[in-house]
Amino acid sequence: MTEAAFNWPSFLQRWSDEWADSWAPDEALDEADEEARRARWLGFAPASAERIAALEERLGCPLPPSYRSFLEVSDGWRNAGGFVYVLAGTESHGWQEDEVGIGEMYREELDEDSTEEEIRLVEDMWDRTLPLDVESDATYVMLNPGDVGADGEWAVYCYRTWAGEMPERYASFREFMAEMYREFHHLRAGDPGSATEFVNATTRKLDAVVEQARCDALAGEYRRAEDALAEAVEYGRPRAAALRDQIRWLLGDSYLAGFDGLTDDPVYALEMLSVLAVGHVERSHDDAVWAYTVRPAPDDLHEAADEIRRQVGAGTFRYVTSGPFGDALDEARELARWGEADAAWRTVLAALPQWRPLGPCHLAPIGLLADALLGPLLTPERGRELLAAPRGEAAGGEVAAPVDLEPGGLDWLAAPGxxxxxxxxxxxxxxxxxxxxxxxxxxxxxxxxxxxxxxxxxxxxxxxxxxxxxxxxxxxxxxxxxxxxxxxxxxxxxxxxxxxxxxxxxxxxxxxxxxxxxxxxxxxxxxxxxxxxxxxxxxxxxxxxxxxxxxxxxxxxxxxxxxxxxxxxxxxxxxxxxxxxxxxxxxxxxxxxxxxxxxxxxxxxxxxxxxxxxxxxxxxxxxxxxxxxxxxxxxxxxxxxxxxxxxxxxxxxxxxxPGETYMTVTLGQVDETIARMTDLQS
Structure with a gap:
């Protein structure tokens, strides 16, 4: 979308209305926020052409298009996301020259392993950038005239000192504000202490997207579902992360995928914890980490969760489910234990239409990943095959023939691969x-x-x-x-x-x-x-x-x-x-x-x-x-x-x-930690 086509007044007013409605009438706010709530406006009066021109003259260069368009609607902004309390208008600007020394600190940490992006961020961010944060929670927001796109937009760098990470880069001020709007939604949707339900036209629209994504995923349209859920996750919509994490695990991407909210629901907790136990064992985490993982689960499930982790670590865990699908898993497990992996997987996939979810937050038999014999079958390629098969309430569609992974014969032993x-x-x-x-x-x-x-x-x-x-x-x-x-x-x-x-x-x-x-x-x-x-x-x-x-x-x-x-x-x-x-x-x-x-x-x-x-x-x-x-x-x-x-x-x-010699070697018990390292490195 071009800057000319973006409707700043509509976007900013929607944000203001949703922010004002997210507070209960009797909640106490500070004076500035109370004024914004009564006015239903987080911004200020528009900046005049003269004030914008004076700022550009002071800086010695024209402003980037999206920031200039924003100022024409509001000369500054309050509560940009959760950590920037006031964004600068035309009065507050002067060039940033690393007065606090953070840039120098980052330069000292650069080494031969630093990426080009890390070097550029450090070199560009702190010298001659335009700071936008007036009041914040240790958060710096800077417009960089040295990082300009083909559309004339300056990149925005947002650095949160308490996050301990590299700055986040946004291609333009408009992109930065869109992310802050999503952050506002995410924080308000996930605030357990809120005195009012966070519901508005945006949340209702996104919740409909989540439900459609669930239906698409069960029908085998997992790519479409994953894309839709990704946006809903950014807004913090309930179920979105939990549903997307199931897709991610089956595609081989388990990074920070913890089935948001499902481990504290007794309907889903044990199945999701069995999958998390796989990651726990693979990364050789200790008991304290597992205790933290299990903590959201109902107290009466903790003992069962600990037993699951023990079985996953020992390679004896069996994923159990009822009905015809469970019977097929028993058959597949018998094939897998004797090395017939392709036949075992065909058995699982053929029975998948008979699988039934535990509830509306369950997209697939993801507990298979923890099964000692069937879990190894679920490569990312086979995860895609599973996700592409209609199942649950969408069962009845055609299940594509799986691709066998076994080359057959013996000659594969003679070649690297x-x-x-x-x-x-x-x-x-x-x-x-x-x-x-x-x-x-x-x-x-x-x-x-x-x-x-x-x-x-x-x-x-x-x-x-x-x-x-x-x-x-x-x-x-x-x-x-x-x-x-x-x-x-x-x-x-x-x-x-x-x-x-x-x-x-x-x-x-x-x-x-x-x-x-x-x-x-x-x-x-x-x-x-x-x-x-x-x-x-x-x-x-x-x-x-x-x-x-x-x-x-x-x-x-x-x-x-x-x-x-x-x-x-x-x-x-x-x-x-x-x-x-x-x-x-x-x-x-x-x-x-x-x-x-x-x-x-x-x-x-x-x-x-x-x-x-x-x-x-x-x-x-x-x-x-x-x-x-x-x-x-x-x-x-x-x-x-x-x-x-x-x-x-x-x-x-x-x-x-007679007359022949031999040698005997006695080795001590290999340390368990070394054994784990060997397993991970292999």
């Missing part, structure tokens, strides 16, 4: 005709007690650090388990010890033998099957450690064939199918072991890992061939972002023989 920064060592076991729950019986360590509670990759790594004693011959893995395609299960270790070809014993034979308990769902107690083992390490070729790839297959307890490629050496045994012939898959890579003579031997280890592209391509070919030959795959999303059951496998390395 969004899930990791470089090729990494890994090893896994695939077992046919066995449920994942059976794998501890087949290849578990002696004394293994079955599967552990599902955990993330970071939690698995922390558990490894806390195991205490390790040795160079006792090479047990803490492996994640799940389904690896139709009829196959996997045990995956993403933190293997170095491969020792002399002592390596493939667990494929043990894995393919008959199970002991047959306790897993769909298990075939007493029956054998096929099992395969893959071990890959990209090595550090520039440090004399070539890439390694091992594959072995066993059936009914006996190894049938295997091959190991280590640099230029290929070792094999048994009748290897032509599709898996290592000469075909690795021949060129094994022959080309030369290192770049110009490479820096002290280069970053990630660069070293990726320094053998021929080996990477060969590894990818091998993984593709294995996946095609046996119809198997590993779930990338579940292994890198989800929670999976784990168990300790038997050793992949034989005990030392």
């Amino acid at each position: 969004p899930h990791r920064t470089s090729r990494e060592a890994y090893r896994f076991i695939l077992v046919e005709s066995a449920h994942p729950a059976e794998l501890p019986d087949r290849v578990g360590a002696e004394g293994s007690s079955g599967l552990n509670t599902p955990m993330t990759a970071c939690e698995t790594q922390t558990t490894l650090l806390n195991r205490g004693e390790t040795s160079s011959y006792d090479d047990k893995a803490l492996a994640s388990v799940g389904r690896a395609g139709s009829g196959w299960s996997f045990a995956f270790d993403g933190q293997p010890s170095p491969f020792d070809e002399q002592r390596f014993v493939s667990p494929a034979a043990a894995a393919s033998g008959p199970g002991h308990s047959g306790s897993g769902p769909g298990s075939r107690s007493g029956s054998g099957s096929r099992a395969m083992v893959v071990w890959s390490d990209p090595g550090l070729p520039h440090h004399g450690s070539p890439a390694l790839f091992h594959f072995s297959l066993a059936e009914n307890g006996e190894e049938r064939y295997d091959f190991t490629v280590h640099g230029s050496t290929i070792r094999r045994s048994g009748e290897i199918p032509p599709a898996l012939d290592p000469d075909r898959l690795f021949g060129n890579a094994a022959a080309d072991t030369s290192a770049d003579p110009d490479a820096d031997p002290d280069a970053d280890s990630n660069a070293d890992r990726d320094a053998d592209p021929a080996a990477a391509r060969a590894e990818q070919r091998a993984l593709e061939a294995i996946a095609t030959e046996f119809g198997v795959s590993l779930p990338r999303f579940a292994l890198t972002h989800g929670r999976l059951h784990t168990f300790q496998t038997c050793s992949w390395t034989r005990p030392p023989g």
Whole structure:
């Protein structure tokens, strides 16, 4: 809107009327405010053309358009927002030259990390600006003739000394006044001590916007709803922030999104607190912070809220809701716990039209974010899919097909990608005709007690650090388990010890033998099957450690064939199918072991890992061939972002023989704080 099209008289009169009506008739005001209330006018008489011209002559330059237009309507203003009590008119002006020294203080804090905006604000704000604040609560308002837009408007800088932040910049005086009007609304709407209800044409219009935004959000029009709610939030309208925060959390933006007012409502409190517990645990806040978070909730819910936080921290929280949607969540959770993330998410999304809100402030089953198994599925992309699906009272519309995140197959392990920064060592076991729950019986360590509670990759790594004693011959893995395609299960270790070809014993034979308990769902107690083992390490070729790839297959307890490629050496045994012939898959890579003579031997280890592209391509070919030959795959999303059951496998390395030496390392318990830091950094 151009300055000529902006109606200052109408805007300022509406502001004045709403301010006057926001006070109860018997509320005591100071003399100036009482006069403004009786007059229903926060301003003063218009400034004459002569007074404006005299000010411009005194300053030596013309005023910016919007401030000049404002003065023609009112020569100053009272109660601009909540902290500027009087804004300057034509009488009060003189150039600001940092008389109080705040600019110098900010200059001393500038360093090489300061942004261009921070430098410009500090340099421009305190030298030769036009102060507008006459009376305020430690708030400075300045027009800056050195920051001029194409429309001739001077930027306004507003600095609140008690806020401890950089100044707020507004492109023009009109923009600043519009924000102060919104601030007035926000403060009056949220004032619990007000003796009169704050209702007027503006609030009624905005409340209608909030209700329409709620309906739009339930119908899947979440972008339109979010934009509408953003304006209502600035005016402090009830429900607006609570509704918008639910959208923000599902889109991956949880910053300062605390579900305004819902944590003190018994209808919504526990669901919203379960989501806030996720942020609390991720940021490793202490009990005092959680107590502050829970404080608005009804007293009789505090104990339940504390238990929710404990379960979220332990990775055991289940989001429970009734009806068909709750039944679908149980089904999805069973899929997710075995690594079938895409199938689990499709189950959730298909059932979403059957979800029902707890009340008119509930836009989505946001408690899913706290669920130990289903929460990891809710990436920002899937949050958008959820928000775009009609639900609640708007259910009945078409739910778009979700986009699967799993690439399928095995070859994703051979290349860097969004899930990791470089090729990494890994090893896994695939077992046919066995449920994942059976794998501890087949290849578990002696004394293994079955599967552990599902955990993330970071939690698995922390558990490894806390195991205490390790040795160079006792090479047990803490492996994640799940389904690896139709009829196959996997045990995956993403933190293997170095491969020792002399002592390596493939667990494929043990894995393919008959199970002991047959306790897993769909298990075939007493029956054998096929099992395969893959071990890959990209090595550090520039440090004399070539890439390694091992594959072995066993059936009914006996190894049938295997091959190991280590640099230029290929070792094999048994009748290897032509599709898996290592000469075909690795021949060129094994022959080309030369290192770049110009490479820096002290280069970053990630660069070293990726320094053998021929080996990477060969590894990818091998993984593709294995996946095609046996119809198997590993779930990338579940292994890198989800929670999976784990168990300790038997050793992949034989005990030392006569005359062989070994080393044992004993580690103390890792400090909990360090473990948390590891989780956050990862």
